[in-house]
Amino acid sequence: MIGGASNTGGVTGAPPFSTCENREMNEIPKVIGRVIKVSKAGWGFISSRDIEFTRIFFHWTSLRQDTIPFLELKTGMMVEFTPLKIEGKGWRAVHIRVVDKKKEEPNDNANQLPVLSQ
Numbered sequence: 001m002i003g004g005a006s007n008t009g010g011v012t013g014a015p016p017f018s019t020c021e022n023r024e025m026n027e028i029p030k031v032i033g034r035v036i037k038v039s040k041a042g043w044g045f046i047s048s049r050d051i052e053f054t055r056i057f058f059h060w061t062s063l064r065q066d067t068i069p070f071l072e073l074k075t076g077m078m079v080e081f082t083p084l085k086i087e088g089k090g091w092r093a094v095h096i097r098v099v100d101k102k103k104e105e106p107n108d109n110a111n112q113l114p115v116l117s118q
Helices: none
Strands: 031-038 043-048 051-059 078-086 090-098
Touching (some): 051 078
Parallel strands (some): 051 090
Antiparallel strands (some): 031 043
16 A cells, blocks of 8 residues: 555455455355456456356466466366456456366256166
8 A cells, every 4th residue: 555545456346246345355256267268468358157248357367376377278268266346447357276177067968868788
């Protein structure tokens, strides 16, 4: 903080993810999304069913240390992240980690009958 001004940059949680602006970061629910763009310049976009019709911006510094390096991130990868609404700028993803697609997506074949072999 310099000269009494806040250095938060207008970062606030927003419904349905946060209804209280003073909540701790680890209290804001994480959501699942898919990487839709990765730039060599160190940024990208994620889409999520939880925040429909919105490209969610992320910066390489938002990747958690326990996940893959930014240069290995590819379009189509499933990620878990904390969504934040930044006043005047839109949605941002922080605390991003790559998740196993098989574990996170529902099984589309779950309602099909098993195939019996003879």
